[in-house]
Amino acid sequence: MTKYSALLFISGLVFLLMVITGLLPIFSDSHTPMLVGKAILEGAKDQVGAANVVTSVVLGYRGLDTLGELSILFAAASVVGLVLTKSSFNKAASANNDKHDHHDSGFVAVNAIDLIFPLLLVVGMYIITHGHLTPGGGFQGGVVLAVAFSMLVIVRPRRASINHGMVSIIESFAGVSFILIGVIALFKGQSFLQPLLSHGEFGSLWSAGTLPLLYLAVGLKVGAELAGLLLALNSDEVVD
Amino acid sequence: MNSLVLLMVLPLFAAFIIPVVAKFSSKLALFTGPVVLCINLLLIMSAWVKVGSGAHAIFLGGFLPPVGIVFYIDHFSLLFSGLIASMVLIVWPWDAKESRLYSLYMLLSAASFGLALSADLFNLYVFYELLAVATYGIIAKQKNSSATAASLRYLFISSAGSVMLLLGIAIIYTLTGTLNIAHLATMTENLHGFAGLSAFALIAIGAGVKAEMFPVNSWVAEVYGTIPRQLSALLAGLISKLAVVLIIKMLLMVFQVQAAFDLLLVVGMLGVISGEMVAWRAKDMIRMLSFSSIAHLGVLFIALSIGGSKGLWLAIAIMLHHLLVKGGLFLMADRFSGHFDKLKGLAHHSPMSAAVFLVFILSLLGVPPLPGFWIKMALVMNLAELGGGLYYLAIGVILLATIIETAYMFNLVQTMYLKADADSTPLNKRYSASYTFAKLFALLLLVSMVFVSPISKRLKDIANHSANPQIYIHTVLPARYLGEKS
Amino acid sequence: MNHFFTVEGILYFGAISLSIIGLFGLLVSKNLFRLLLSLVLFEAGANLVLVLSGFIRNGIAPIFLDGNSGAVMNDPVPQALVLTAIVIGVGVQALALSLIFRVKKHYGSMDMRTIRSKLEREIAENAGVTPPGSNEAPAPVKLIEGENS
Structure with missing residues (x-):
């Protein structure tokens, strides 16, 4: 069987390399025909008003993809919750009974996390709120937030705990507000997820209409989902 | 016609809100999904009449194609939307206790509507993945x-x-x-x-x-x-x-x-x-x-x-x-x-x-x-x-x-x-x-x-x-x- | 073949090789965790191919700053697409990890062949059919023993 798959692999390799080397326009003098890309680079300043064009694409031109992607994260987090439910409930129960099982990490880690945690929060929020101006945004900032919280729980399992109810409320709230911002435009007779509000002064913090709000929702949601995922996986590792 | 995007948005909205609703009343959470699907069926029927023998495009975010994402609506996509709504209604998990399962079913139907309607290649990929993840979840559940x-x-x-x-x-x-x-x-x-x-x-x-x-x-x-x-x-x-x-x-x-x-x-x-x-x-x-x-x-x-x-x-x-x-x-x-x-x-x-x-x-x-x-x-x-x-x-x-x-x-x-x-x-x-x-x-x-x-x-x-x-x-x-x- | 040794050529070669290594891993490895890692590689390669489609030599990041009005910018669309694709990948991988965990717990093995033969027997028993011939495969060699469990 391995032989056949190796054969398949070799043929796949040859096939793909042939495609890539000869035929893609990237190797000729002209690069990819950036039809959509050019139109967006020209129009983004007026249509969306965000200095970071990637943000304009993520939240403006292709906002629906972002909504779909948030839903995928939500689905994955729900499934991980469902699949690991039983063991994590047992674990929660046992953790309440004998708390001495869970030791805080050593002196260095505990003190370091006390120092780093607020910094991580600030950095995460900064990345989220400046997503329309600089590289970064809701996803990147959300990951930083998630890491901050899960580090806290990993380092001091006794003191800190993340309330699962709180996490699920945050993720629902963030998802719902993303959709609501989109639906408001629909009720105003425009299209779903159309950017609202004035564009403001180009390149300043208060610019690009609803985009920072959307990124805030994305950041909260990604932070909550990823923190939930990391903790669910972490808690089960402890059990066995 | 722009409101037809609700076909995809309503189930997503329901999916996000079901875990919170379930905290207050599990009965309400159970019925959210079927209600949304019934609304969708009504939307589909009215759109079926309105579209007639023509076709209609929804420009999401108000950006004209090709830069934005487009939903393409004709009888073919509406036919499939109708099938999705009725089929999910038929197999709705009435006896399941987990509210998160209702969310997954709603995500599955949202992804299916998206697949039926979308006319953008990458958007189709996103919905295809959403469908896949929801399906893994429902099976693994x-x-x-x-x-x-x-x-x-x-x-x-x-x-x-x-x-x-x-x-x-x-x-x-x-x-x-x-x-x-x-x-x-x-x-x-x-x-x-x-x-x-x-x-x-x-x-x-x-x-x-x-x-x-x-x-x-x-x-x-x-x-x-x-x-x-x-x-x-x-x-x-x-x-x-x-x-x-x-x-x-x-x-x-x-x-x-x-x-x-x-x-x-x-x-x-x-x-x-x-x-x-x-x-x-x-x-x-x-x-x-x-x-x-x-x-x-x-x-x-x-x-x-x-x-x-x-x-x-x-x-x-x-x-x-x-x-x-x-x-x-x-x-x-x-x-x-x-x-x-x-x-x-x-x-x-x-x-x-x-x-x-x-x-x-x-x-x-x-x-x-x-x-x-x-x-x-x-x-x-x-x-x-x-x-x-x-x-x-x-x-x-x-x-x-x-x-x-x-x-x-x-x-x-x-x-x-x-x-x-x-x-x-x-x-x-x-x-x-x-x-x-x-x-x-x-x-x-x-x-x-x-x-x-x-x-x-x-x-x-x-x-x-x-x-x-x-x-x-x-x-x-x-x-x-x-x-x-x- | 001259164009092969340009920046684009080398980058493409890397991306394609990465995804082919991943595909090869998916085809031949039997350990669940290695399968997952192969999937990660495969996906990383595909993401690189996608983001390379917006590559312009000497292009700058597509962000309007004060000093860069005249410069050529890279295509912003693939960057946004890859951002989406990466997040989707993370979700799927976390999901796979949790499923692997539960499968390992139930079957006590990380070997795909063992799990598959057990799974087929369970399905047959479920359906009320004796598995054909009950020709149980000899216990396959485990690639990685789970030692931390």
């Missing part, structure tokens, strides 16, 4: 651990397929610099080279995982064997068709080339043969149904390889027929699963269920007055008209498959009408709702037998309209881009 293992294997195969889909999209974007399907349809000359066709092959195989396409369908028997029958009905009946819809969109709008047709034809024939051979040797109902489902999706790919509006017409007819028959059979299998020997004496025990079963099987085989016959005949006639070695071979394969199918299906029917042993208990369950729906499906089949000609005329209209790239392009793209082309 089942209490038995074998379902988890089946789900994991499904996840590996399907994710590899998704990556191939992504690679195909990357190649297409490198070649053309756009993702809008209508825009791609104006640039077919860029895509009909070797690179473009290999991108189509990647997309077809990637989406083919869900469509039970020949080389990538080893998950089918395992998954259908471990999950409840209602869920199998949903997966085999509907989800597989949605993956085919993705392939149809690319095939009809962009890749109307002989090489693409040949690819589908070969995969389809291999699927038919391999599926029927395994189904022939199967000893229990679910395994038989799983593999005969693979075979019928092979027939669907053969029909698509005819191309153009004829191919689409046949494909729609086959999909609807397969949805009714396989959906119905899986729903029935809820009552009498297990080894064939256990079915001995079913006809005496419950003549009604044996009769319903017989209706499905006869239509599946293509016995004259039933719709299955007309579809098979139209398919064979169209293949014969095209001529050419591969197409004649396909006719041979279809006829051979029918013979094999007849052999094992009638073996089964014979068992059912045998005299019962004293201790045999063919029905393993009390009355169940899915049996009622199966009877409803059979009734629909019988009714459609009477209205074969108006229905086929209607489907032909839909197909003629939807398979026409010109209508698609003119509806979606603003005049600026059309001028460039001509």
